[in-house]
Amino acid sequence: MAAAKKTARGRKQDRARVAKGQDYEVRYEAKKTGRSASAVKKAVKKVGNSRKRVEKRLGR
Numbered sequence: 001m002a003a004a005k006k007t008a009r010g011r012k013q014d015r016a017r018v019a020k021g022q023d024y025e026v027r028y029e030a031k032k033t034g035r036s037a038s039a040v041k042k043a044v045k046k047v048g049n050s051r052k053r054v055e056k057r058l059g060r
Contacts, residue, residue: 015051016050016051016052017049017050017051018040018044018049018050018051018054019049020040020041020044020045020049023037026040026041029051029054029055029058032055033055033058033059035058039058040054040058043057043058
Protein backbone atom coordinates (compact mmCIF):
# COMPACT_ATOMS: atom_id res chain seq x y z
CA MET A 1 0.00 0.00 0.00
CA ALA A 2 1.35 3.41 -0.99
CA ALA A 3 1.99 6.04 1.70
CA ALA A 4 -0.52 8.88 1.83
CA LYS A 5 0.68 12.07 0.20
CA LYS A 6 1.49 14.73 2.77
CA THR A 7 -0.22 18.06 2.18
CA ALA A 8 -0.23 21.36 4.05
CA ARG A 9 -4.02 21.33 4.33
CA GLY A 10 -4.25 19.64 7.72
CA ARG A 11 -1.56 21.92 9.12
CA LYS A 12 -3.38 25.03 7.97
CA GLN A 13 -6.64 23.83 9.55
CA ASP A 14 -4.75 23.09 12.77
CA ARG A 15 -3.18 26.58 12.88
CA ALA A 16 -6.66 28.10 12.63
CA ARG A 17 -7.60 26.58 16.00
CA VAL A 18 -6.54 27.04 19.62
CA ALA A 19 -6.35 23.77 21.55
CA LYS A 20 -7.46 24.75 25.06
CA GLY A 21 -6.05 21.50 26.49
CA GLN A 22 -2.56 22.14 25.09
CA ASP A 23 -0.67 24.37 27.54
CA TYR A 24 1.88 25.48 24.95
CA GLU A 25 -0.87 26.67 22.58
CA VAL A 26 -2.59 28.58 25.38
CA ARG A 27 0.74 30.14 26.47
CA TYR A 28 1.56 31.10 22.87
CA GLU A 29 -1.82 32.79 22.39
CA ALA A 30 -1.55 34.52 25.79
CA LYS A 31 1.89 35.91 24.94
CA LYS A 32 0.78 36.94 21.45
CA THR A 33 -2.27 38.83 22.72
CA GLY A 34 -0.70 40.10 25.95
CA ARG A 35 -3.38 38.42 28.07
CA SER A 36 -3.27 35.73 30.77
CA ALA A 37 -3.57 32.03 30.01
CA SER A 38 -6.84 31.89 31.96
CA ALA A 39 -8.23 34.74 29.84
CA VAL A 40 -7.36 32.72 26.72
CA LYS A 41 -9.07 29.61 28.13
CA LYS A 42 -12.17 31.62 29.02
CA ALA A 43 -12.25 33.11 25.51
CA VAL A 44 -11.98 29.64 23.95
CA LYS A 45 -14.82 28.43 26.15
CA LYS A 46 -16.96 31.44 25.23
CA VAL A 47 -16.42 31.70 21.44
CA GLY A 48 -15.08 28.26 20.49
CA ASN A 49 -11.60 27.26 19.36
CA SER A 50 -11.38 29.38 16.21
CA ARG A 51 -8.13 31.38 16.52
CA LYS A 52 -9.69 34.35 14.70
CA ARG A 53 -12.65 34.55 17.08
CA VAL A 54 -10.49 34.01 20.18
CA GLU A 55 -8.14 36.84 19.17
CA LYS A 56 -11.11 39.10 18.38
CA ARG A 57 -12.60 38.29 21.81
CA LEU A 58 -9.29 39.09 23.52
CA GLY A 59 -9.25 42.41 21.71
CA ARG A 60 -6.05 41.93 19.75
